[in-house]
Amino acid sequence: MPSELKKLERRRKAQKHLDEISGREEHVLVVHYSCESFYDRPEGQTPRVTSIAARNYSSGQTASFSIHKIAELKGVAFADIDSEYDKLEKEMLKEFFEFMEKHKSYDWVHWNMRDINYGFPALEHRYRVLKGKPVELDESRKFDLSRALVAIFGNGYIGHPRLIKLMEKNHITALDLLDGPGEAAAFENKEFVKLHQSTLRKVDVLANILGRVIDDSIDTNATWRDKHGIHPKIILEYIAKHWVLTLLASIIGIGSGIYSIFF
Template sequence: MPSELKKLDRRRKAQNHLDKISGHEEHVLVIHYSCESFYNRPEGQTPRVTSIAVRNYASGQTASFSIHKVAELKGVAFPDIDREYDKLEKEMLKEFYVFLEKHKNYDWVHWNMRDINYGFPALEHRFRVLKGKPVELDESRKFDLSRALVSIFGNKYIGHPRLIKLMEANHITALDLLDGPGEATAFENKEFVKLHQSTLRKVDVLANILGRVIDRSIKTNATWQDTHGVHPKIILEYITKHWIFSLLGSLISIGLGVYGIFF
């Protein structure tokens, strides 16, 4: 279990990053994407991507990349999308990485996009599988809002699934938004437009939550102690680890011992 001092340090770092973001909002992008289910994949293939949405936090302008849009531009009929999926997906990812290349110096806010199952590594790997060359975004430019909320408010700040519960607590409407299982079902049913609408809605929701965290109006289940990083154990840990306090404690013990000898 992490010490209270480590938790406090993580909270400070997350808050500092948020303060940095709030200082240049026009260079902050919020990203989310949808894909087929990454569960029950015995052969280990990365899930195919359906749509990606990137929203400028300051202006609200959103760039979107989706299978059905590429199919329309390429003249591929809806019933033929499944047969041409790899070609369409490659073109979609190519468009996305052209956009990313132009915005490499922006901060990219995301929700749990951390690994090969779901995240920037998954997008990169999928494009490589399709014989594309992805643009790798520097780690310092990625900001996981989901982890930041845990660092700031603690593990119990909201129930699971956290994004949905956070929306409910803050009265954010779920219009067009699908949860994980819902997106997987929509993919199986080839409801690509529905998936795209859900992706667009999620970047809107994430931008909304980001704004509330920055202006301190976000509602959670966190206690005052959790929110402000105040815990009695912090004082004990600080005294234990700081050599001045340890030395002072030793001198006091010695003094009391000597006092006991003479009296």
């Protein structure tokens, strides 16, 4: 179990990154993507990607990349998307990584996009599978809003699923937004437009939440103590960690007391 000092350190780090983001809003992108289900995959293939959206936090302008848009541009009929999926997906990912190359210096705010199941590594791997060469974004440019909220407000700041519960708590409408199972079902039903609309809605929601966190108007279940990272154990842990300084301070305090009595 993490110590209270470690939690405080994580909170300060997350808050510092948020402060940096708020100071360069024009160079912040909020990103999200949809794909087929990454569960129930006994052969371990990486889920196929359906759509990606990257929204500029300051302007609200959104760059989007989707299977059905690529199919339209390539003259592929909707009924033929499934048989041409790999080619269309490769072209979509090519466009996305070209966009990333142009915005490598930006901060990329995301929600749990951190592993091979779902995240930047999954997008990179999927493009490699399709014989493409992905751009690898530096870790310092990635900001996981989901983890940051836990670091700032604590594990119990909201119920699960956290994004949906946070939306409900803050009265953010869920128009067009699909949850994980909903996205998986939409993929199976080849509802690519619905998936794309959900992806666009999610970057809008994430940008909304980011703004509320930055201006300290986000509503959560966190207590005042959770929000400010104050816990009695911190004092005890600090004393244990810095016992030499504590002992020295005690000696100085005792010495000062004796001096005041006799002199």
